[in-house]
Amino acid sequence: IALLSLILLGLGKTFIAAVVMFNFYRWYPLGKILFLAPTKPLVHQQIDSCYKVTGISEEDTVELTGQMKAEQRDIAWKQKRLFFATPQVVSNDLARGTCDAKSVRCVVIDEAHKALGQQSYCQVIKSLNMSSSDFRVLALSATPGRDMAAIQKVLNNLRISKLELRSENSLDVAPYTQDRSLETVVVPLGERLNQIKDKYLSLIVIRDQFRKNQAKTMSKNTVNIVESDFAIAMTLYHALELLCIHGARSFATFLDEKLNDKQSNLLKSRLMHNPSFISLLDEVKQQLMPIDVQEQDPDISFSVSIDSAVILKSVHHSRLNFAPGSQVALNRSEREQYICTHPKMEKLEQVVLAHFQSCKNKGVHTRVMVFAEYRETVVEICHILQQYYPVVKPMKFIGQVRQGKGGFSQKQQIEVMKKFCNGGYNTLVSTCVGEEGLDIGEVDLIVCFDSSSSSVRTKQRIGRTGRVKPECIKLHMTIKPKETPEEQKPKTNQDLRLFMTKRSSGGGSKCCSPALPPDGSDTGNSVLADKAVSMVGILVCRNSASTLRVRLVNGCTRGILAKMCQHQPVQRPYLRRSMETSNCYSTPEELSEFWEGSVPMFGKLPHIDMFWDRIQIISTLSALPEIFSTGEPIKSQNRPSQISAVCMRI
DNA sequence: GCCATAAAGGGTTGAAAGAA
DNA sequence: TTCTTTCAACCCTTTATGGC
Numbered sequence: 001i002a003l004l005s006l007i008l009l010g011l012g013k014t015f016i017a018a019v020v021m022f023n024f025y026r027w028y029p030l031g032k033i034l035f036l037a038p039t040k041p042l043v044h045q046q047i048d049s050c051y052k053v054t055g056i057s058e059e060d061t062v063e064l065t066g067q068m069k070a071e072q073r074d075i076a077w078k079q080k081r082l083f084f085a086t087p088q089v090v091s092n093d094l095a096r097g098t099c100d101a102k103s104v105r106c107v108v109i110d111e112a113h114k115a116l117g118q119q120s121y122c123q124v125i126k127s128l129n130m131s132s133s134d135f136r137v138l139a140l141s142a143t144p145g146r147d148m149a150a151i152q153k154v155l156n157n158l159r160i161s162k163l164e165l166r167s168e169n170s171l172d173v174a175p176y177t178q179d180r181s182l183e184t185v186v187v188p189l190g191e192r193l194n195q196i197k198d199k200y201l202s203l204i205v206i207r208d209q210f211r212k213n214q215a216k217t218m219s220k221n222t223v224n225i226v227e228s229d230f231a232i233a234m235t236l237y238h239a240l241e242l243l244c245i246h247g248a249r250s251f252a253t254f255l256d257e258k259l260n261d262k263q264s265n266l267l268k269s270r271l272m273h274n275p276s277f278i279s280l281l282d283e284v285k286q287q288l289m290p291i292d293v294q295e296q297d298p299d300i301s302f303s304v305s306i307d308s309a310v311i312l313k314s315v316h317h318s319r320l321n322f323a324p325g326s327q328v329a330l331n332r333s334e335r336e337q338y339i340c341t342h343p344k345m346e347k348l349e350q351v352v353l354a355h356f357q358s359c360k361n362k363g364v365h366t367r368v369m370v371f372a373e374y375r376e377t378v379v380e381i382c383h384i385l386q387q388y389y390p391v392v393k394p395m396k397f398i399g400q401v402r403q404g405k406g407g408f409s410q411k412q413q414i415e416v417m418k419k420f421c422n423g424g425y426n427t428l429v430s431t432c433v434g435e436e437g438l439d440i441g442e443v444d445l446i447v448c449f450d451s452s453s454s455s456v457r458t459k460q461r462i463g464r465t466g467r468v469k470p471e472c473i474k475l476h477m478t479i480k481p482k483e484t485p486e487e488q489k490p491k492t493n494q495d496l497r498l499f500m501t502k503r504s505s506g507g508g509s510k511c512c513s514p515a516l517p518p519d520g521s522d523t524g525n526s527v528l529a530d531k532a533v534s535m536v537g538i539l540v541c542r543n544s545a546s547t548l549r550v551r552l553v554n555g556c557t558r559g560i561l562a563k564m565c566q567h568q569p570v571q572r573p574y575l576r577r578s579m580e581t582s583n584c585y586s587t588p589e590e591l592s593e594f595w596e597g598s599v600p601m602f603g604k605l606p607h608i609d610m611f612w613d614r615i616q617i618i619s620t621l622s623a624l625p626e627i628f629s630t631g632e633p634i635k636s637q638n639r640p641s642q643i644s645a646v647c648m649r650i
Numbered sequence: 651g652c653c654a655t656a657a658a659g660g661g662t663t664g665a666a667a668g669a670a
Numbered sequence: 671t672t673c674t675t676t677c678a679a680c681c682c683t684t685t686a687t688g689g690c
Binding site for chain 1: 686
C-alpha cells in the first residue's frame with residue numbers, strides 16, 4: 001500500500017520520485033498524482049526536476065501553494081493531473097471537497113520524516129484513506145527520525161507497509177557514493193570567554209547557595225520570591241549556554257532582549273539591580289562590533305559600508321596572494337574592527353581560507369557551506385568572512401520573518417540559492433533553513449559551526465555535500481572533545497539502523513504500521529494478541545499529568561492499583577486541558593465510548609474490575625508499536641500530545 | 651508585503667511520580 | 671529514603687496560511 005524509501009542524501013530521491021510519478025501518469029490516464037513537499041522552494045524545485053527527468057507534459061502539471069487563490073486551485077484540480085503542492089494546501093482542498101480524493105492514484109511525500117503529530121502530511125493521508133484506498137504512497141526521506149519511536153510514528157501516520165533502506169554501505173549503492181570525511185575541530189573556549197563564563201557562573205552559584213541555606217526558614221512570600229528566582233536561573237543558564245556554544249554576541253543579545261522585554265519585568269527588576277551583572281553585560285557589549293541583522297540585502301552582492309570597504313580593500317591586498325603556509329588570521333589592528341566573539345570564529349576563518357587557498361592552488365572552483373543555529377551567529381560569520389572578499393564571497397541564508405525581525409522571504413531565498421549556484425557567492429552561511437532538500441549543487445566543504453543536538457539535522461547538514469565530487473570535507477566545530485552526534489549516541493544510531501533494517505528486510509509481508517492488518521489475520525489483532533498473552537497485567541493508571549497511562553503491573557504502580565480497586569477518588573481530572581485548542585486529547589465522548597457508556601467523572605477512575613475480563617490492554621496509541629515491535633516494557637510515559645486511548649479485546 | 655496565528659522541530663529545567 | 675524518569679513550562683528555530 002505504501003512504501004517508505006530511506007535513501008542516503010544525494011543518491012537521487014528526486015529521480016526516484018520523478019520516475020514513479022511518470023509511471024503512474026502512464027498507467028492511470030485519468031488518475032491524479034500528488035507530489036508533496038514541506039516548503040514552496042522544494043515544491044518548485046521538484047517540478048523542474050520532473051520536467052528534466054521524465055518530460056511529462058507541462059499542460060498536465062501544476063504547482064499548488066497557498067499563494068494561488070482557492071478559486072484558481074479549484075479549476076486546477078479539475079483540469080490537471082500532476083500536482084506539486086504543499087501539504088497544507090492539499091489538506092485544505094480535500095477538506096473543502098474541491099480535490100477529488102477518489103481520483104488520486106499516487107502520493108509522493110518528500111521529507112517524510114515530517115509526518116508527525118497533526119502535521120498536514122498526516123491529515124492528507126488520513127483524508128485520502130477515508131475516501132479511498134485505491135492509491136499508493138511513496139514516502140521519501142534520508143533522515144526518517146531521531147529515534148525508533150519517531151520513525152514508528154512516521155510509519156503509522158503514512159500507513160507504511162514496506163520499507164526500503166539504502167545507506168552508503170548498501171551493496172547496490174556503494175559503487176556510486178563519493179568518499180566523505182568528517183573531521184572534528186575542538187576549539188577551547190579561550191581565556192576571554194572563560195573569564196566571562198566564570199564571572200557569570202559565580203553569580204548563579206552565589207544565588208544557589210543563598211537559597212540552599214535559608215529556604216527552610218523563609219516565610220511563604222519569601223519562598224515565592226525564591227521560586228521565581230528559579231525561573232530566572234533558567235533564563236540565566238540558557239544565556240550561559242549561548243555564551244559557551246555560540247559566543248559573546250548571542251549571550252549579550254539574549255540578555256539585552258530579556259532586559260527590554262515587557263513581559264520579563266521580574267527578571268528585569270532583579271538583574272537591573274545587580275551591579276555586577278550590569279557591569280559584566282556592559283563590558284561584553286563594549287567589546288562587540290555593532291552589526292545589523294537586517295543589513296544584508298540578497299539583491300545586492302555585498303552591502304558593506306564605505307568604511308568597511310576601505311578596510312576590506314587593505315585586507316584583500318594582503319590576502320589575495322597569500323602564500324602556502326602563511327598566517328591566515330588577521331593581525332591585531334585589523335581584528336579590532338572585527339572582533340571575534342568566540343574562538344571558533346577564528347578557527348572558522350582559518351579553515352575556510354585554507355580551503356579556498358588549497359583549491360586556488362589546484363586551480364579548481366569550490367563552494368563552502370557553513371551552518372549555525374542562530375541568525376545572529378550567521379550574520380557574524382558573514383561579517384568575519386566578508387573581510388576576505390573576493391576570495392571568499394559569503395552570503396547569509398536564513399528563514400522568513402520572525403516577530404519584529406526581518407528575514408529572507410522564500411523569493412529571496414530562491415534568489416540567493418540561484419546566485420550561489422551561479423557563482424555569485426561561493427560561501428553560504430545558513431541556519432537550519434538550508435539543511436533540507438534544496439539542491440545546492442556541488443559543495444566541497446561543510447562547516448557545522450555549532451553542534452546540533454539533533455541527529456536528523458546533522459545528517460541533513462552533512463548530506464549537503466559529497467554528491468558529485470569526491471574528497472569533500474565536513475568540519476564539525478565544537479568546544480568539547482567527543483561532541484559529534486556520531487560519538488555521542490553510537491548505540492542509538494546502531495539501534496535505529498537495526499530497527500529500520502528489520503522493518504525493511506521483511507519484504508512486502510512485514511506490516512510496519514499497526515493500523516494495517518497483518519498478513520494471515522482475519523481481524524488484524526491476532527498477531528498482536530499472541531504477543532499480548534505474555535503481557536496480561538497491563539493496566540491503566542495515571543500520574544500527575546492526569547492522562548491515561550500504561551504500565552506493567554510487575555514492579556510498578558501497586559499503590560495506584562490499590563487506589564483504583566478501592567474506588568478511591570482521584571484528585572485530578574482526566575483531561576488537563578480544554579478541547580478548544582487541541583484534538584490530541586481524548587474527548588469526553590471518546591472516553592465515554594471507551595468506558596462503554598460509563599462516563600468517568602472528572603476526578604474519578606472507574607473500577608478496574610468492571611472491565612478487567614474484557615480489556616486486557618489499554619494503551620496510548622503511540623505506545624502500542626513500541627510494545628509489539630520490541631517486546632520490551634514501555635519505557636516511558638508518552639507525551640500528552642500523543643494520548644489517544646485504545647481498547648483492544650483479545 | 652506585512653503581520654498574526656498555528657503547526658512542527660529541537661533543547662533545558664525543577665517538580666512530581668514512581669521504582670528500588 | 672534515595673534515585674530515576676517523566677512532564678509542564680519555558681527557551682529557541684522553522685514553515686504555511688489567510689486577512690488586511
